Amino acid sequence: MKQLLKYLKNYKKECVIAPAFKMLEAIFELFVPLVMARIIDEGISLLKETGDKSVILKCGALLVLLALIGLTCALIAQYFAAKAAIGFAKGVRGDLFSKILSFSHEVTDKQGTSTLITRMTNDINSVQNGVNMSLRLLLRSPFIVFGAMIMAFTINVKAAIIFTLVIPILFVIVTSITLTTIPKYKAIQKKLDRLTLHVRENLSGARVVRAFDAADEETDEFTKDNNEFYSMNRATAAISALLNPATLIIVNLALMVVIWQGGNLVNDNVLKNGQVIALINYMSQILIELVKLTNLFITINKATASASRIADTLAINNTLEDNGTLNAKEYIDSNEVLSFENVSFTYPGAGAPSLEALSFTVNKGETIGVIGGTGSGKSSLSSLIMRFYDASEGKIKLFGHEICEYSLNSLRSTVSYVPQRAQLFTGTIRNNLTLGASGASDEELWEALRISEGKEVVEKKEEGLDYVLTEAGANLSGGQKQRLTIARAVAEKNPLLILDDSSSALDYATDARLRTNLKALRDRMTLIIISQRVVSVKDADKILVLDDGKMAGFGTHDELLKNCEVYSEIVNSQSGREEEM
């Protein structure tokens, strides 16, 4: 929570006003029993004795006035508390979003995108709620509790002593019950997640469960967790069930003491009846506020847990250092575009390397194919060039300089990359295509679409470039999306384009046309095609064959057929294979 407090800095005024007015409201509330005591002690006897209603009416009016002022104060407080809490959340949200975008792939992989999304949504909402409620109640509730005690003391010290005893006892009971149940409820939530997983698996595996006649086994596993869920719920709820009767009994025991003391003091002419009633009222005010305070504790507990998760996320050190000062754009004339010198790479936490001792050079204008099986390291290769990860060993040079000498941003905006998964964003096609090419004209975009064979996709839409894609481009087919993602990369007009297995959803003919279009750009663009299809790479100037992270061959199609066993194996397995049957 502490690390996040700086986000309240701009809301100092609100953070003072909100609790201050809440306190004012509390003060007015604390006067109510005193006024009522005056009605009873003075008003009624005056009426009885002289028939004069003035004290009752005056005090009655005062009660209404107190309620009205209380309302005004409360409204002011609620407004400023809401304002501060929302402003706070807004600040955290903005910074957290930028922070998440700055994470290296290693951090993103480790954290998991779903966790990051939870941080951005649920956790921030919970902290916002915590701040809001704290501003409103954190001062008010204790203030009423202690205020009621002090007011009781002003009425009579002897009768009020019981208050000093009952408040700490109540406080201890309420907090200890609440604090014991919080971790238990967390465990229950986890169990529920387990149950959910069981059901999800039984649904997605309905066929397999039936085929292997495993319904009984599945039911047994489910029953075990289901029963545990039941017992956990019951045990925890039993503890929570103590809260109500326990507080009720303690407050009322104290009330008995007040009545007894009060009776004696009235007898001794120290107290009046109305004052006894006022003492009784203070006691019940304490009870009500303590219940609120408990709920506040639960909220704050949740909020601090969320806050520390957010703070942890904000404090994550990026694993990738961005110390490079060169601007990659200034070196693109180099004849040697890319070179790997003895590069090895092991994914963080993985046991075996994904790439081992890789060395090759790519010259300007060449088309390079990369082929290999799953896990052969094809995608790791592109991740290294884009510097999503740093190589564990060896040197990667781009345009004659090591890639870490460039600033990350200049490196990535000089190399265009089409990932395997065709991901698009909500918004117009134009917005999507200009992701890396801000300021590109419509002609330039149409040109990119032509090259990527995506022209007709857009032409068919009435709105053309203004056609709005729904979330993740769900209103396009896989092949259409893929063409747009290629167009998006081509539109950047960068000197190096990497296609990472990104034409899998295209039919052979389109794929072939795409490659011809790209080849026509060879005087200004070097091309790396990563693929599982032999046809996609076989016309490349050179083909890099990867097998289990090692380079199994590097040469032309014909050369490799002659001297690379892995390559010929792949070629043989794919000949005669029919697509789309």
Added chain:
Amino acid sequence: MKNKEIYKRILKLIKPQLPLIIFSLLMAVVSVVSTLYIPILTGNAVDLMFGPGKVDLAGIKNVLLIFLITLLAGGIANFLMTLSNNRVTFKIVRDVRLEMLGKIHSVPVSTLDRMGHGDILSRTVSDVERLSDGLLLGFSQLFTGVLTIIGTLAFMFATNGLISIVVVLLTPLSLFAASFISKKTYTHFQAQAKLQGQMTGYINESVNAIKLVKAFGAEDSKAEGFNELNEAYAKTNLKALFFSSITNPVTRFVNGLVYASVGIFGALLAGGVGSKITIGTLSCFLSYANQYTKPFNEISGVITEFQNAVACAGRIFEFLDTEDSMDIKDGCEAVESPKLTGEIEIKDLAFSYDKTKRLLYDINFKVPKGHHIAIVGPTGCGKTTFINLLMRFFEPDNGEILFDGISSDVIHKKYLRSNIGMVLQETWLKSATVAENIAYGHKEATREQIIEAAKKAHAHSFIMRLENGYDTVLSQDGGNLSAGQKQLLCIARVMLNIPPVLILDEATSSIDTRTEIKITKAFATLMEGRTSFIVAHRLSTIRNADLILVMKDGNIIEQGNHEELLEKKGFYYQMLNA
């Protein structure tokens, strides 16, 4: 399902717990009476304080004794009531969930597909949870709330009608105020919900595509877009939050008014000549006035929650009422454990989800034992539906499938399925260890048998490279295994105990060549000497099949072997030369 029917069903669920519920209700009565009696006792005690030197201390002592008994009885009753309510609810929830899972196992797979997995999941998890919340609140607050209101009214009118009328007339004001405010804030909440949806969508999309954003160096423009949404959201959020948070102060204000009115009226009456109203009565009324609105607020909360719960219960019952799949066709006698050889005949088979649209029809063919059948055809031609019928995941609308001349209608499903092994392209793995996944349905398998099966399926080498080998716990859906590796595991699962009939689904493009070679080899081991149906994509597989079924639009349009079909120059020929 009508609400009345749902109530009946809920009552039926509750019925076995009736003794506990009656006990809980009795405890509720004790608890409520105790809470209401305490202000009266307090008032009585105050009334015994006749003034200096005249306080009836002995009388107060007696009152306090009753006070203590009432208090303890009330406290204990409250605790016992909550315990029984919890027990009733949690038990119902547990049993309903188990019944739901049983239902998932017993309905035809086509029902699950039709209803959608997400829908059934939410019925089993969140709907049951909400039903539980609703029941719990209903038991604990609805009954005590109603009792409190009735009790308060009874006590008040018994003591003094006039002040009671003041309380009764004024308290609804706070309810009106609350509902007025909530209506007013509704529009703000809607606006907020809409923007929140947009923002969450934006977050989802950006974070899920974070690698892409970085590849294009587009972090700044994404952050800019987010800031705009963030600003807009904060604005509507402020309105919604503020307006919703004025409910409490306003109700408190109305309560204050009620309190003041009771004080004024009570005092005026008490001060009147020959008044029966004592100060004690007044103090009792004041505490009633404080408490009286609480049950109203609670009940209105419970009612929304309960309506919600009833809707959820309706969805739960609807699922529980879906028809189970038939094990043996009605009126037929089961053939006990026939020894199947793998000879199969399909006669006039037809199936459709929606009776107006034919999905699969007129399927007829015969397969001798040990033959390999390739099923080919464009996407959506009915290949998968046919497999589902063969496994009796779906019930045919018409026709039958004969195994060794015995209709599958009279073979226990369990037995039938143990005779058919399948490896589908959509792999399914449990979140359990690799070994447990391979031994799925065969718990008794030894580690040696498991390793043997994995070796035959060419999965051993990659399994050994996993962090904990065979004891590696796979995360949901096979976690970070590749599609090919997942399929190899599924093959190993069948390899453990190869049945006489096989259904194999050949991989399409998502699997790399090297793994595909392994899969092909593994398939060949499986198929040796067994009747096999292969949904085929590879020409070599198709060419080697004894029988090729060419399907189109739900029908077998051509059948025969490769050469015969080529000679026909029909659809098959066209497909190959496309």
